[in-house]
Amino acid sequence: xxxxxxxxxxxxxxxxxxxxxxxxxxxxxxxxxxxxxxxxxxxxxxxxxxxxxxxxxxxxxxxxxxxxxxxxxxxxxxxxxxxxxxxxxxxxxxxxxxxxxxxxxxxxxxxxxxxxxxxxxxxxxxxxxxxxxxxxxxxxxxxxxxxxxxxxxxxxxxxxxxxxxxxxxxxxxxxxxxxxxxxxxxxxxxxxxxxxxxxxxxxxxxxxxxxxxxxxxxxxxxxxxxxxxxxxxxxxxxxxxxxxxxxxxxxxxxxxxxxxxxxxxxxxxxxxxxxxxxxxxxxxxxxxxxxxxxxxxxxxxxxxxxxxxxxxxxxxxxxxxxxxxxxxxxxxxxxxxxxxxxxxxxxxxxxxxxxxx
Numbered sequence: 001x002x003x004x005x006x007x008x009x010x011x012x013x014x015x016x017x018x019x020x021x022x023x024x025x026x027x028x029x030x031x032x033x034x035x036x037x038x039x040x041x042x043x044x045x046x047x048x049x050x051x052x053x054x055x056x057x058x059x060x061x062x063x064x065x066x067x068x069x070x071x072x073x074x075x076x077x078x079x080x081x082x083x084x085x086x087x088x089x090x091x092x093x094x095x096x097x098x099x100x101x102x103x104x105x106x107x108x109x110x111x112x113x114x115x116x117x118x119x120x121x122x123x124x125x126x127x128x129x130x131x132x133x134x135x136x137x138x139x140x141x142x143x144x145x146x147x148x149x150x151x152x153x154x155x156x157x158x159x160x161x162x163x164x165x166x167x168x169x170x171x172x173x174x175x176x177x178x179x180x181x182x183x184x185x186x187x188x189x190x191x192x193x194x195x196x197x198x199x200x201x202x203x204x205x206x207x208x209x210x211x212x213x214x215x216x217x218x219x220x221x222x223x224x225x226x227x228x229x230x231x232x233x234x235x236x237x238x239x240x241x242x243x244x245x246x247x248x249x250x251x252x253x254x255x256x257x258x259x260x261x262x263x264x265x266x267x268x269x270x271x272x273x274x275x276x277x278x279x280x281x282x283x284x285x286x287x288x289x290x291x292x293x294x295x296x297x298x299x300x301x302x303x304x305x306x307x308x309x310x311x312x313x314x315x316x317x318x319x320x321x322x323x324x325x326x327x328x329x330x331x332x333x334x335x336x337x338x339x340x341x342x343x344x345x346x347x348x349x350x351x352x353x354x355x356x357x
Contacts, residue, residue, distance in 0.1 A: 042112055042129045045082065050108050050133035051355060053078040057093060057106035058135035058353040062335055063255055063277045067095045067103070074108050083110055098136040098356050100344050105136040105356060134356040139347055140339030142308055143207050144200030145280055147287040148179045148191050148218060149326065150303060152295045158330050159271040164289055164311060165226060167323025174299045178218035178226075179290065182206050188225040191218055195229025198287055209340060213305040215290070217297060223322040230316045230326055237284040238263070249282075256283035264315040265327045272329055278312060280350070281337040285313045285328075288336070288350065310334030310350055 057074030061067070074093040083089045090111040098105035109132040149164040156162070165177045178191065181199045183206075193202070200207045241247035242256040243263055249256045255278050260270035272278075280286040291307040310331040317325050336350050 042114060043131060046110055046112055046129060047131045047133065049078055049081040049083050050110055050131050051135075052081060053083075053093070054106050054108045054133040054135035055353055055355065057108065058104075058137055059335070061095070061104065061106060062137045062333075062351055062353060063279070065275060065277075070095065070106050074106055078108065078110065083112075096134065098134060099138075101136060101138065101347055104138075104347065105134055107132065107134040109133075135353050136356045137347065137351055138354050139342040139345040140336060140350050140352040141209070141211070141342055142200065142288045142336055142339050142350055144205075144338060145198035145288045145336065146181070146194065146200055146207065146308075147289050147311065148181060148194040148199060149177050150179045150215075150217075150290045150292045150295060150305070151177065151309070151330075153291050153293065153306060156291060156309060156330050158332055159274070161265070161269050161271070161314070161327055161329060163325045163327055165324070165326035167221065167319055167325050174219045175217045175295065175297065176221050177295065178220075178222055179303075180216045180218040180300070182215070184216055188222050191222055192225040192229050195225070196232050208305075211306055212293070213290075214302040215305060216300055216302050217295075219300045221322050221324065223324050226324050226326065227316065227318075230313065233284045233313060234263075234315055240284065242283055242285065254282045255279050256285065261312075262314050265317050265325075267314075272312065272331060274332060276331070277351075278310065278331055278334040280310055280334045286331070286334055287311055287313065289330070308350055310336075 053074040056077040057070040060073040061070035064070070071093045075091060078091055083091055092109045094107050095103050096105045096107040097103055109130065111128055111130045113128055147164070151162070151164050167176065180186070181190070181194060183204055199205055237243050237256070240249065242249045245257055245259055255276070258272050258276050261272070262268060262270060278286045280288060289309050289311040290305040291309050293304040293306045295303055297303060310333065311328050312331055313326070313328045315327060317327065319325070332348055333351055336352055339350065339352050341352070341354055
Protein backbone atom coordinates (compact mmCIF):
# COMPACT_ATOMS: atom_id res chain seq x y z
CA UNK A 1 0.00 0.00 0.00
CA UNK A 2 2.78 2.40 0.85
CA UNK A 3 4.54 1.53 -2.40
CA UNK A 4 1.36 2.21 -4.28
CA UNK A 5 1.07 5.68 -2.65
CA UNK A 6 4.67 6.46 -3.51
CA UNK A 7 3.95 5.40 -7.11
CA UNK A 8 0.89 7.65 -7.25
CA UNK A 9 2.78 10.60 -5.74
CA UNK A 10 5.56 9.98 -8.29
CA UNK A 11 3.01 9.87 -11.09
CA UNK A 12 1.49 13.16 -9.86
CA UNK A 13 4.87 14.81 -10.02
CA UNK A 14 5.51 13.52 -13.55
CA UNK A 15 2.11 14.66 -14.80
CA UNK A 16 2.66 18.11 -13.30
CA UNK A 17 6.00 18.41 -15.06
CA UNK A 18 4.49 17.30 -18.37
CA UNK A 19 1.56 19.69 -18.03
CA UNK A 20 3.90 22.56 -17.16
CA UNK A 21 6.15 21.79 -20.10
CA UNK A 22 3.16 21.49 -22.44
CA UNK A 23 1.80 24.83 -21.28
CA UNK A 24 5.17 26.44 -21.92
CA UNK A 25 5.25 24.95 -25.41
CA UNK A 26 1.70 26.11 -26.14
CA UNK A 27 2.43 29.60 -24.82
CA UNK A 28 5.60 29.78 -26.90
CA UNK A 29 3.68 28.61 -29.94
CA UNK A 30 0.98 31.22 -29.33
CA UNK A 31 3.59 33.93 -28.85
CA UNK A 32 5.29 32.81 -32.05
CA UNK A 33 2.00 33.07 -33.93
CA UNK A 34 1.56 36.59 -32.54
CA UNK A 35 5.09 37.45 -33.68
CA UNK A 36 4.36 36.21 -37.19
CA UNK A 37 1.06 38.07 -37.31
CA UNK A 38 2.68 41.28 -36.14
CA UNK A 39 5.45 40.95 -38.72
CA UNK A 40 3.02 40.25 -41.61
CA UNK A 41 0.75 43.13 -40.66
CA UNK A 42 3.68 45.51 -40.27
CA UNK A 43 5.19 44.39 -43.57
CA UNK A 44 1.88 44.91 -45.41
CA UNK A 45 1.35 48.38 -43.95
CA UNK A 46 4.94 49.39 -44.55
CA UNK A 47 4.91 48.07 -48.12
CA UNK A 48 1.75 50.01 -48.93
CA UNK A 49 3.33 53.17 -47.56
CA UNK A 50 6.52 52.59 -49.54
CA UNK A 51 4.66 51.85 -52.78
CA UNK A 52 2.75 55.11 -52.40
CA UNK A 53 5.88 57.04 -51.50
CA UNK A 54 7.76 55.74 -54.54
CA UNK A 55 4.84 56.56 -56.87
CA UNK A 56 4.44 60.05 -55.40
CA UNK A 57 8.13 60.75 -55.77
CA UNK A 58 8.26 59.44 -59.34
CA UNK A 59 5.18 61.49 -60.30
CA UNK A 60 6.94 64.57 -58.99
CA UNK A 61 10.09 63.63 -60.87
CA UNK A 62 8.12 63.20 -64.09
CA UNK A 63 6.67 66.71 -63.84
CA UNK A 64 9.49 68.77 -62.31
CA UNK A 65 12.59 66.82 -63.29
CA UNK A 66 14.01 67.69 -59.88
CA UNK A 67 15.66 64.86 -57.96
CA UNK A 68 15.61 66.84 -54.72
CA UNK A 69 11.89 67.62 -54.96
CA UNK A 70 11.10 64.01 -55.88
CA UNK A 71 12.95 62.62 -52.86
CA UNK A 72 11.42 65.21 -50.55
CA UNK A 73 7.96 64.31 -51.84
CA UNK A 74 8.58 60.59 -51.33
CA UNK A 75 9.79 61.15 -47.76
CA UNK A 76 6.85 63.43 -46.97
CA UNK A 77 4.34 60.90 -48.33
CA UNK A 78 5.92 58.14 -46.28
CA UNK A 79 5.80 60.21 -43.11
CA UNK A 80 2.15 61.10 -43.67
CA UNK A 81 1.44 57.37 -43.93
CA UNK A 82 3.01 56.28 -40.69
CA UNK A 83 6.73 56.06 -41.50
CA UNK A 84 8.25 58.49 -39.06
CA UNK A 85 11.19 59.13 -36.78
CA UNK A 86 8.81 58.86 -33.83
CA UNK A 87 8.54 55.15 -34.58
CA UNK A 88 12.29 54.83 -35.12
CA UNK A 89 11.77 53.97 -38.80
CA UNK A 90 14.70 54.30 -41.15
CA UNK A 91 13.83 55.70 -44.61
CA UNK A 92 16.16 55.57 -47.62
CA UNK A 93 14.84 57.37 -50.73
CA UNK A 94 17.06 57.74 -53.79
CA UNK A 95 16.83 58.38 -57.52
CA UNK A 96 17.79 55.28 -59.47
CA UNK A 97 18.13 53.89 -62.98
CA UNK A 98 15.67 51.14 -63.88
CA UNK A 99 15.40 49.18 -67.09
CA UNK A 100 16.28 51.28 -70.14
CA UNK A 101 15.84 54.64 -68.40
CA UNK A 102 18.61 56.48 -66.58
CA UNK A 103 17.80 58.33 -63.35
CA UNK A 104 14.06 58.16 -63.98
CA UNK A 105 13.04 56.05 -61.02
CA UNK A 106 12.51 56.71 -57.33
CA UNK A 107 13.53 53.91 -55.01
CA UNK A 108 12.39 53.90 -51.40
CA UNK A 109 13.33 51.40 -48.71
CA UNK A 110 12.44 51.43 -45.03
CA UNK A 111 13.20 49.40 -41.93
CA UNK A 112 10.94 49.14 -38.89
CA UNK A 113 12.09 47.62 -35.59
CA UNK A 114 9.63 45.40 -33.74
CA UNK A 115 9.65 44.11 -30.17
CA UNK A 116 8.95 40.40 -30.59
CA UNK A 117 8.11 37.76 -28.02
CA UNK A 118 9.66 34.48 -29.11
CA UNK A 119 11.89 35.54 -31.99
CA UNK A 120 13.14 38.31 -29.77
CA UNK A 121 14.73 35.79 -27.41
CA UNK A 122 17.37 35.28 -30.09
CA UNK A 123 17.81 38.97 -30.87
CA UNK A 124 17.36 40.86 -27.61
CA UNK A 125 13.64 41.27 -28.16
CA UNK A 126 14.00 43.20 -31.44
CA UNK A 127 13.12 42.11 -34.98
CA UNK A 128 13.53 44.07 -38.22
CA UNK A 129 11.00 44.37 -41.05
CA UNK A 130 12.54 45.70 -44.25
CA UNK A 131 10.64 46.64 -47.41
CA UNK A 132 11.55 48.31 -50.69
CA UNK A 133 9.61 49.88 -53.58
CA UNK A 134 10.66 51.39 -56.88
CA UNK A 135 8.50 53.50 -59.20
CA UNK A 136 9.74 54.34 -62.68
CA UNK A 137 8.72 56.88 -65.33
CA UNK A 138 7.90 55.05 -68.56
CA UNK A 139 6.30 55.77 -71.94
CA UNK A 140 2.76 54.43 -72.35
CA UNK A 141 0.15 53.66 -74.96
CA UNK A 142 -3.14 55.34 -74.01
CA UNK A 143 -6.37 53.52 -73.28
CA UNK A 144 -8.53 56.65 -73.01
CA UNK A 145 -8.65 60.44 -73.52
CA UNK A 146 -8.26 60.22 -77.31
CA UNK A 147 -9.49 63.20 -79.31
CA UNK A 148 -11.07 62.38 -82.71
CA UNK A 149 -8.48 64.17 -84.83
CA UNK A 150 -5.57 62.68 -86.74
CA UNK A 151 -2.38 64.45 -87.78
CA UNK A 152 0.15 63.01 -90.25
CA UNK A 153 3.50 62.38 -88.60
CA UNK A 154 5.26 64.52 -91.21
CA UNK A 155 3.31 67.63 -90.11
CA UNK A 156 4.06 67.53 -86.38
CA UNK A 157 6.49 70.13 -85.05
CA UNK A 158 6.81 70.32 -81.28
CA UNK A 159 6.40 73.83 -79.85
CA UNK A 160 4.72 75.17 -83.01
CA UNK A 161 1.06 76.14 -83.19
CA UNK A 162 -0.65 73.57 -85.39
CA UNK A 163 -4.16 72.80 -86.60
CA UNK A 164 -5.32 69.29 -85.68
CA UNK A 165 -8.63 69.78 -87.47
CA UNK A 166 -8.78 71.87 -90.63
CA UNK A 167 -11.57 73.66 -92.43
CA UNK A 168 -10.33 73.23 -95.99
CA UNK A 169 -10.13 69.63 -97.25
CA UNK A 170 -8.01 69.85 -100.43
CA UNK A 171 -5.99 67.95 -101.50
CA UNK A 172 -8.09 65.34 -99.66
CA UNK A 173 -11.75 65.93 -100.64
CA UNK A 174 -14.22 64.98 -97.95
CA UNK A 175 -11.71 64.83 -95.10
CA UNK A 176 -10.97 67.52 -92.53
CA UNK A 177 -8.56 65.56 -90.28
CA UNK A 178 -11.41 64.14 -88.16
CA UNK A 179 -11.60 60.45 -87.25
CA UNK A 180 -14.52 58.05 -86.80
CA UNK A 181 -13.53 55.78 -83.93
CA UNK A 182 -15.26 52.39 -83.56
CA UNK A 183 -18.07 51.53 -83.42
CA UNK A 184 -18.05 53.22 -86.81
CA UNK A 185 -20.98 55.30 -87.97
CA UNK A 186 -21.84 57.16 -84.78
CA UNK A 187 -21.89 60.41 -86.66
CA UNK A 188 -21.69 63.87 -85.11
CA UNK A 189 -22.90 62.75 -81.67
CA UNK A 190 -20.10 60.20 -81.20
CA UNK A 191 -17.59 62.67 -82.58
CA UNK A 192 -18.78 65.30 -80.07
CA UNK A 193 -18.58 62.84 -77.17
CA UNK A 194 -15.00 61.98 -78.11
CA UNK A 195 -14.06 65.68 -77.96
CA UNK A 196 -15.80 66.46 -74.69
CA UNK A 197 -15.03 63.30 -72.73
CA UNK A 198 -12.18 61.67 -74.61
CA UNK A 199 -12.62 58.47 -76.57
CA UNK A 200 -11.94 55.32 -74.56
CA UNK A 201 -14.22 56.05 -71.61
CA UNK A 202 -17.40 54.57 -73.08
CA UNK A 203 -18.46 50.92 -72.73
CA UNK A 204 -18.40 50.41 -76.52
CA UNK A 205 -15.11 52.23 -77.10
CA UNK A 206 -12.17 50.23 -78.37
CA UNK A 207 -8.60 51.51 -78.31
CA UNK A 208 -6.23 49.07 -79.97
CA UNK A 209 -3.73 47.59 -77.49
CA UNK A 210 -1.01 47.68 -80.15
CA UNK A 211 0.18 49.81 -83.02
CA UNK A 212 -0.33 50.24 -85.93
CA UNK A 213 -4.12 50.66 -85.73
CA UNK A 214 -6.38 51.34 -88.70
CA UNK A 215 -9.36 53.67 -88.14
CA UNK A 216 -11.76 55.31 -90.64
CA UNK A 217 -11.86 59.02 -91.32
CA UNK A 218 -14.88 61.10 -90.32
CA UNK A 219 -16.14 62.64 -93.53
CA UNK A 220 -17.68 66.09 -93.58
CA UNK A 221 -16.72 69.24 -91.72
CA UNK A 222 -18.87 68.51 -88.60
CA UNK A 223 -18.85 72.22 -87.86
CA UNK A 224 -21.44 72.31 -85.10
CA UNK A 225 -20.02 69.38 -83.14
CA UNK A 226 -16.48 70.75 -83.42
CA UNK A 227 -17.51 74.18 -82.14
CA UNK A 228 -19.57 72.77 -79.27
CA UNK A 229 -16.87 70.31 -78.20
CA UNK A 230 -13.97 72.74 -78.29
CA UNK A 231 -15.96 75.49 -76.55
CA UNK A 232 -17.01 73.00 -73.86
CA UNK A 233 -13.39 72.15 -73.01
CA UNK A 234 -12.20 75.75 -73.14
CA UNK A 235 -15.04 76.88 -70.88
CA UNK A 236 -14.29 74.09 -68.39
CA UNK A 237 -10.63 75.08 -68.25
CA UNK A 238 -11.56 78.70 -67.59
CA UNK A 239 -14.32 78.04 -65.02
CA UNK A 240 -12.20 75.55 -63.05
CA UNK A 241 -9.31 77.99 -62.75
CA UNK A 242 -6.95 75.90 -64.85
CA UNK A 243 -6.14 78.85 -67.09
CA UNK A 244 -4.96 80.92 -64.11
CA UNK A 245 -1.22 80.55 -63.57
CA UNK A 246 -1.73 81.38 -59.88
CA UNK A 247 -4.64 79.00 -59.32
CA UNK A 248 -4.37 75.85 -57.16
CA UNK A 249 -4.45 73.83 -60.37
CA UNK A 250 -1.01 75.10 -61.28
CA UNK A 251 0.89 72.70 -59.06
CA UNK A 252 3.47 70.13 -60.18
CA UNK A 253 0.97 67.29 -59.91
CA UNK A 254 -1.76 69.18 -61.78
CA UNK A 255 0.22 71.06 -64.44
CA UNK A 256 -2.31 72.77 -66.70
CA UNK A 257 -0.73 75.96 -68.01
CA UNK A 258 2.50 77.88 -68.31
CA UNK A 259 3.37 81.60 -68.10
CA UNK A 260 2.01 83.42 -71.12
CA UNK A 261 0.13 80.40 -72.49
CA UNK A 262 -2.40 81.61 -75.11
CA UNK A 263 -6.04 80.99 -74.28
CA UNK A 264 -7.30 81.47 -77.84
CA UNK A 265 -5.65 81.36 -81.28
CA UNK A 266 -5.79 85.16 -81.46
CA UNK A 267 -3.51 85.54 -78.39
CA UNK A 268 0.25 85.99 -78.88
CA UNK A 269 1.84 82.61 -79.56
CA UNK A 270 3.84 81.60 -76.49
CA UNK A 271 4.76 77.91 -76.84
CA UNK A 272 5.21 75.69 -73.79
CA UNK A 273 8.74 75.56 -72.37
CA UNK A 274 10.68 72.52 -73.57
CA UNK A 275 10.75 71.06 -70.04
CA UNK A 276 7.06 71.70 -69.33
CA UNK A 277 5.04 68.55 -68.60
CA UNK A 278 1.26 68.71 -68.60
CA UNK A 279 -1.22 66.35 -66.97
CA UNK A 280 -3.64 64.82 -69.47
CA UNK A 281 -5.56 63.10 -66.68
CA UNK A 282 -6.50 66.38 -65.01
CA UNK A 283 -6.29 69.25 -67.48
CA UNK A 284 -9.23 69.91 -69.77
CA UNK A 285 -7.00 71.47 -72.42
CA UNK A 286 -4.70 68.43 -72.69
CA UNK A 287 -5.66 65.29 -74.57
CA UNK A 288 -4.27 62.55 -76.77
CA UNK A 289 -4.19 62.95 -80.56
CA UNK A 290 -3.53 59.99 -82.88
CA UNK A 291 -0.51 60.44 -85.14
CA UNK A 292 -1.09 59.03 -88.61
CA UNK A 293 1.25 57.44 -91.09
CA UNK A 294 -0.38 59.68 -93.70
CA UNK A 295 -3.73 61.26 -94.55
CA UNK A 296 -3.51 60.96 -98.29
CA UNK A 297 -7.05 59.61 -98.76
CA UNK A 298 -10.32 60.94 -100.14
CA UNK A 299 -13.74 60.16 -98.75
CA UNK A 300 -14.35 57.69 -95.93
CA UNK A 301 -11.20 55.56 -95.93
CA UNK A 302 -9.05 53.89 -93.30
CA UNK A 303 -5.90 55.60 -92.11
CA UNK A 304 -3.14 54.11 -89.96
CA UNK A 305 -2.37 55.30 -86.44
CA UNK A 306 1.37 54.82 -85.81
CA UNK A 307 1.75 56.76 -82.55
CA UNK A 308 0.05 59.17 -80.16
CA UNK A 309 0.89 62.71 -79.15
CA UNK A 310 0.03 64.80 -76.12
CA UNK A 311 -1.78 67.89 -77.37
CA UNK A 312 -2.53 71.20 -75.63
CA UNK A 313 -5.77 72.70 -76.97
CA UNK A 314 -5.75 76.47 -77.54
CA UNK A 315 -9.12 76.89 -79.26
CA UNK A 316 -10.74 77.32 -82.66
CA UNK A 317 -10.97 79.80 -85.48
CA UNK A 318 -13.88 80.13 -87.92
CA UNK A 319 -13.69 81.07 -91.55
CA UNK A 320 -16.11 81.68 -94.37
CA UNK A 321 -18.23 78.73 -95.35
CA UNK A 322 -17.71 76.87 -92.09
CA UNK A 323 -13.95 76.52 -92.42
CA UNK A 324 -13.33 75.75 -88.76
CA UNK A 325 -9.80 75.01 -87.54
CA UNK A 326 -8.78 73.61 -84.14
CA UNK A 327 -5.41 74.86 -82.85
CA UNK A 328 -2.89 73.91 -80.22
CA UNK A 329 0.59 72.58 -79.44
CA UNK A 330 2.02 69.08 -79.43
CA UNK A 331 3.90 68.66 -76.17
CA UNK A 332 7.23 66.99 -75.53
CA UNK A 333 5.70 65.15 -72.58
CA UNK A 334 2.43 64.78 -70.69
CA UNK A 335 1.53 62.43 -67.87
CA UNK A 336 -1.46 60.13 -68.22
CA UNK A 337 -3.12 57.69 -65.86
CA UNK A 338 -3.61 54.12 -66.96
CA UNK A 339 -2.31 53.08 -70.33
CA UNK A 340 -0.05 50.23 -71.42
CA UNK A 341 3.65 50.44 -70.68
CA UNK A 342 5.95 50.70 -73.71
CA UNK A 343 9.25 49.52 -72.27
CA UNK A 344 12.13 50.51 -74.50
CA UNK A 345 10.30 53.30 -76.32
CA UNK A 346 11.65 56.88 -76.11
CA UNK A 347 10.68 58.76 -72.96
CA UNK A 348 8.68 61.40 -74.82
CA UNK A 349 5.05 62.03 -75.62
CA UNK A 350 2.77 60.17 -73.21
CA UNK A 351 4.40 59.05 -70.00
CA UNK A 352 3.17 57.37 -66.83
CA UNK A 353 4.47 56.18 -63.49
CA UNK A 354 4.70 52.47 -62.78
CA UNK A 355 5.81 50.30 -59.89
CA UNK A 356 8.82 48.30 -60.98
CA UNK A 357 8.40 44.62 -60.14
